[in-house]
Amino acid sequence: MSDSIDRAQAMTELQMNAKRLTLAYEAHGEGRVEYSDIIIRLSDALDVLRGLPSAQPERKTGRWNKYYRMHSGDTFVCDKCGGCFVVLQGSEHMDFCPNCGADMRGGK
Numbered sequence: 001m002s003d004s005i006d007r008a009q010a011m012t013e014l015q016m017n018a019k020r021l022t023l024a025y026e027a028h029g030e031g032r033v034e035y036s037d038i039i040i041r042l043s044d045a046l047d048v049l050r051g052l053p054s055a056q057p058e059r060k061t062g063r064w065n066k067y068y069r070m071h072s073g074d075t076f077v078c079d080k081c082g083g084c085f086v087v088l089q090g091s092e093h094m095d096f097c098p099n100c101g102a103d104m105r106g107g108k
Contacts, residue, residue: 007052007054010049011046011049015042017042018039018042018043021038021042059102059103060080060100060103062097062100062102062104062106064076064078064085064094064104065077065078065079067084073086074086075087078097078099078102078104080097080100081097081099081102083098083099085097085098
């Protein structure tokens with residue numbers, strides 16, 4: 001299973017670690033530390049995080065197209081995946097296609 005993280009929070013944590021390491025090196029008499037191997041690696045990790053694509057999938061939107069009427073209800077077809085679903089008389093339309101997950105609140 002995939003684990004999503006907050007990009008901004010991860011970048012903040014890396015920047016804070018770089019600052020902590022810099023302060024620790026300078027406090028121990030290492031002099032000014034700008035190009036330490038660890039600092040450069042943290043900077044590289046920040047560059048990688050900035051370049052990664054978003055883990056948030058793009059939400060599909062669709063419409064229910066009425067296919068035919070039956071005595072017990074109406075059959076609707078998802079215009080994104082072609083899935084057919086019967087909506088019984090007196091019940092409400094589904095907001096999302098259970099087959100492909102498209103958001104159907106835009107139209108019926």
